[in-house]
Amino acid sequence: MKTFKLKLLNIMEEKTGEIIPNQIPLLDGLIIDREDENNQWTIEVYTDNSFQPYFEFLQKTKSEILVQVKISKESNDLATFITSIIGINEIGSNINILFVGNIVDKRKENIEFLLTTLIEEGYQGKELLEKFKELT
Missing domain, CATH: 1.10.287 (Helix Hairpins)
Structure with a gap:
């Protein structure tokens, strides 16, 4: 497994026929290349708990969530993943959200x-x- 610092997270949302990025402000985050037989990655997002209803809604209504991330440095290109939310956890006054998915090459x-x-x-x-x- 390889672990990288998550620098940016966009949830890609469809609005009026267009795909629009919804940037989530990060307190911290990691992205892990699991190097498994399914080429899956784990994305861990640590953010303010005010986003909990939003992520709970996504988890209940979307089986696949398109996300874009920046890994390691702000200057890196965006990487796109097709993911699903596998966990939402309260941590003090913040939350972490766990995504699992595959990179879109x-x-x-x-x-x-x-x-x-x-x-x-x-x-x-x-x-x-x-x-x-x-x-x-």
């Missing part, structure tokens, strides 16, 4: 999309490789 999706597009445009062999290098 956008880079792989983007590469697959680019390659598919180039193949559909008729590129193949060396020409495909050269065009791919040019665009990446």
Whole structure:
């Protein structure tokens, strides 16, 4: 297992047909790559207890919750996960929320999309490789 500092958490919500990030102010947090056979990660969020009703609502109404996080440094890119809430715990006047889920590998999706597009445009062999290098 690998453990990282959680620097930012966005709960991605659908509003009027758009996906909007709802940034949760963190008091602290961790993200753990469990390195298990299911490639699951655990996200632990420590925040103000005023968010407890919100997270309880999400836990009861959503089987899958799309989240974006920043790991280790504010300057890092956002990572996207499909998660579910497995626990909400009161800790003094704050709460922690435990998510478990899988990372969405956008880079792989983007590469697959680019390659598919180039193949559909008729590129193949060396020409495909050269065009791919040019665009990446």
